Amino acid sequence: LAKTTQPISMDSYEGQEVNITCSHNNIATNDYITWYQQFPSQGPRFIIQGYKTKVTNEVASLFIPADRKSSTLSLPRVSLSDTAVYYCLVGDFTNAGKSTFGDGTTLTVKP
């Protein structure tokens, strides 16, 4: 079971790019990396998923180095509404329930 480590909190200002890194040293060959966003009193929302190299969608980019022992979620030009908790999840998903959520990173965007 891949254990993940993220910073507990990060601060940023509106308009800046934010990079949140997740360490997963014991990631397995079949594991994917998925990032979620959670606002207070809501369920987490899927942001992006990747296996290796770089993945980009309309809201974020995910960078995964060749050794896959870490990953970086990049949020371009954050706004106040991006203030939330961000979770990195690693798992092969072939056996449902074998992925573990860590405590996440609380991102606070200031004006």
Next chain:
Amino acid sequence: DGGITQSPKYLFRKEGQNVTLSCEQNLNHDAMYWYRQDPGQGLRLIYYSQIVNDFQKGDIAEGYSVSREKKESFPLTVTSAQKNPTAFYLCASSILAGGQTSYGYTFGSGTRLTVV
């Protein structure tokens, strides 16, 4: 719109009572999950189910029970054996396409349970 519906949004339980939290999905997802979240903490897995009439314990199953009689429904019962049930409960679902989930989990909006 397809999604996951959790009810009720808020639930109050007296000491010694069992309560059942509802979770329904119309996404045709194979797998369903229950998580518990305490203030300022991450999500901890209670139970999960990959197929109808089958489910497995997660990391903190003691004091909880589930059933999966229909693909769309995965109710969670918090029993009197759960000593500290006050928490935010989240239900999720996922596709199991070819044995792998695609696009991760879809979560409901949660049920906040308080013991009074």
